[in-house]
Amino acid sequence: MRAQAAEVCRYPIADSRALLTALAEKEGVPRDQILIGAGSGEVLEAYGAYLGGEGGDVVTAWPSYRQLTGAMERRGSSVIEVPLNDRLELDLDAMSAAITATTKCVYVCNPNNPTGTIVDPEKLREFAIEVSKQVPVFIDEAYLECADDFVANTMVGLVAEGHNLTVSRTFSKIYAMAGQRIGYAVVPADLVAPVRSFITGGTSMLAMVGAQASLADLGYVESMRRKLKAGRDGLIAVLDELGCRYVEPQGNFVFFQSSVSIADFRPAMQAAGVKVGRAFPPYDDWCRISIGTPDEMTVAQTALREVLAKFV
Ligand SMILES: Cc1ncc(COP(=O)(O)O)c(C=O)c1O
Incomplete structure (x- = not known):
């Protein structure tokens, strides 16, 4: 990032291409299924803005992270909040049962913020496959790299398999770059263009250079x-x-x-x-x-x- 500082007078087109290539390789999807934002929060906002208009509802757990569901609510959707179970874990059965004819999305935060709990990966996989046949599923994996077993718990493989599922990640947590504002989501091909149209700012050159360097530092x-x-x-x-x-x-x-x-x-x-x-x-x-x-x-x-x- 220091080495690149003298270049910030230029638009970061080459840097964004290089980062997209690195992320696509890491996630096992084509480059055009990756949406980069100024923090994963910008992608959550854009996704929520795209889906939120004209009523409907979004199913989420409570308490959970509110950025995507809040963006939908501000645009007129209602938020169906499903209580956690008595172990303070997401209750996937209850979330699935809460889906209505007007549900536009199910948001799953795993690990959940603020509880930090993780759901059983087999159960989540089954849930994601079944639910995404009815409505788009969004899995926020902002904290998953902090968990003991990332590989067993990430659902990104389901996006590559073509399920109607989006997975978001951030460089703010394990990579400790919160102040740089960079994150991304792996998105089904048909959602990329409509969601991208709500991304207003995007991230910066130094954030992208730092992200790329972080990815290479295994x-x-x-x-x-x-x-x-x-x-x-x-x-x-x-x-x-x-x-x-x-x-x-x-x-x-x-x-x-x-x-x-x-x-x-x-x-x-x-x-x-x-x-x-x-x-x-x-x-x-x-x-x-x-x-x-x-x-x-x-x-x-x-x-x-x-x-x-x-x-x-
Ligand atoms: C669950 C979760 N998702 C997404 C974000 C957004 O983070 P950022 O915009 O820094 O990627 C946060 C921030 O705290 C979070 O807790």
Whole structure:
């Protein structure tokens, strides 16, 4: 990225071609089935904008990530939110049962944000194949590279097989390039042009150069995955010690039950130097905490012990 900085006076046409080629190779689809955006969020927005007009509904879990479903809602679709099961995992059977005659899309976030849980891959595969015969399925894999087993859990192969399924990824999470704004989706061939027409800005030259360099650095993802897991494991050890319930985390955050209202817990943690996630009703005494650097995690662990001690 530093080497390319002197070139930012030019439009990044060659860089986007090179990145598309690298992504197509990684994902096993033709280049023209990849949509790159300024963060995967831009692609989620574009997909939602395309599908959202003229009413209808979108099925999602709750709580889950709202960007695609929110974009549809702003354009007049309603959002059908299906509660998580009692293990705080996506309830795929209930989501499938929630589909109506006017459903335009089913959105699956896996691992789910804010819970960090992952669904059984065989069950998800079956769900994706069956549901995508009725309506387009969108699987947001923003955090999947953080999970213990990416290969067994990614559904991107189903896009290549021709199912009506889109899979999105980002360079913001495991690749640590959130500030550069770059992500992409692997999209069924017939959806590429209509969804692309809603992409307004697109990403930048340096983001694309950085993304390409990251893809080529094969050891990096594995080493980040190990570091993230160490961060999650350290946090879980403290939660075990403090007797807090949590759900199996597979993203770059942990969702746990502090048993203190998040309205009180959040400012107390902030006073101790740690910004935690907002409220995710109905889990009002749960908290999402992201994994940071080892030093930051030490601060977070100390803060957790101190803050929870105050609320006993
Ligand atoms: C599940 C999920 N998908 C997509 C995004 C969008 O991220 P970005 O636009 O940085 O790729 C986020 C951001 O937090 C997210 O949590």
